[in-house]
Amino acid sequence: VAKNEGRNRFSYFTPALQEQVQKRIRLINDLRGALAGGQMRVYFQAIVDLSNGQIYKAEALLRWLHPLRGMVSPAEFIPLAEETRLIIEIGDWVFNESAAWVKRWRTHFMAHLQVSVNQSPVQFAKNNSNDQWLAYLHDQGLPGEAIVIEITESLLLDSDAEVKASLLKFRGQGVQIAIDDFGTGYSSLSYLKKFSIDYLKIDQSFIRNLAPGSSDMALTEAIIVMAHKLGLKVIAEGVETIEQRDLLIGAGCDFAQGYLFSKPVPPEEFELLIQAGLKSYD
Ligand code: C2E
Ligand code: MG
Ligand code: MG
Ligand code: MG
DSSP: OOOOOGGGGGTTOOHHHHHHHHHHHHHHHHHHHHTTTTOEEEEEEEEEETTTOOEEEEEEEEEEEETTTEEEOHHHHHHHHHHTTHHHHHHHHHHHHHHHHHHHHHHHTOTTOEEEEEOOHHHHHSTTHHHHHHHHHHHHTOOGGGEEEEEEHHHHHTOOHHHHHHHHHHHHTTOEEEEEEETSSOSOOTHHHHSOOOEEEEOHHHHTTOOTTSHHHHHHHHHHHHHHHTTOEEEEOOOOSHHHHHHHHHTTOOEEOSTTTOOOBOHHHHHHHHHHOOOOOO
8 A cells, every 4th residue: 555664655555445455345346246135136228329319239237236235336336346257257148148139139120130248358368268158149040140249349459369369259159249438448450450340339438529620530540440450340339419410420439328319218118218219210
């Protein structure tokens, strides 16, 4: 914690910090029982085609309803789940839930719906997890195209042959790959030619202040042009306003996701959305 210097060694370990450490330990303990305790939910957020406002995809987003603390943000508990490797068990559950729902929706409402699932590097490191996922899809009678795996740039940068083999195996079965939070990670783009990627998701930090003539606008346009030249589709994250949507349409962006269209909602509610079709367009 503090610099290891003489008498002052523990001087920064204040009661406030101690409280923070205790809270963290309690949260980790609670996380261990959360799945078995039925406290986890998978929510779904619509991803719309910008050419017509229709839902074609959804992202599965994990929610933890803590019995005392209420909703705990994934931003808070996913890092803890990764450190403790609980993310492996939790992630397998998210995948199975997502596959079961997309199976239902493709059967009854939307034959081409795709659901994207976030996968952290910790999950990727566990060798047979991806085989299990493919086996589960097969058991469900689902084609690979029903699923998109979202990974971050960092996975591809420190990647070894195993990551590459794993991605190839997914794509061999038709599963598509998206780079999440694109533009926030690293300046190297060389991985884009080394790996077979299907989508770039432009991070919401670029979308937030999108305005004509701004540097965010220039970067967004450049990302879209580059992606298209490489044969990739682009999904904009965190679209909240009609202005942002229209600037993205003007820039040739393919898909968008954000509160303008829908917040992440429980599966029963998402089902109503796809039944009704999105009415919020123009
Ligand atoms: P992400 O994958 O980049 O997900 C997008 C985040 O943006 C979600 O936050 C979503 O609720 C939020 N969002 C969507 N539209 C808007 C908008 O218009 N405005 C704003 N302000 N936010 C918007 P969420 O659900 O809190 O998840 C945070 C992160 O936690 C995710 O970022 C993802 O990295 C991670 N995560 C969530 N579920 C899972 C999971 O099942 N497995 C793993 N490994 N990570 C997950
Ligand atoms: Mg994501
Ligand atoms: Mg993202
Ligand atoms: Mg993110």
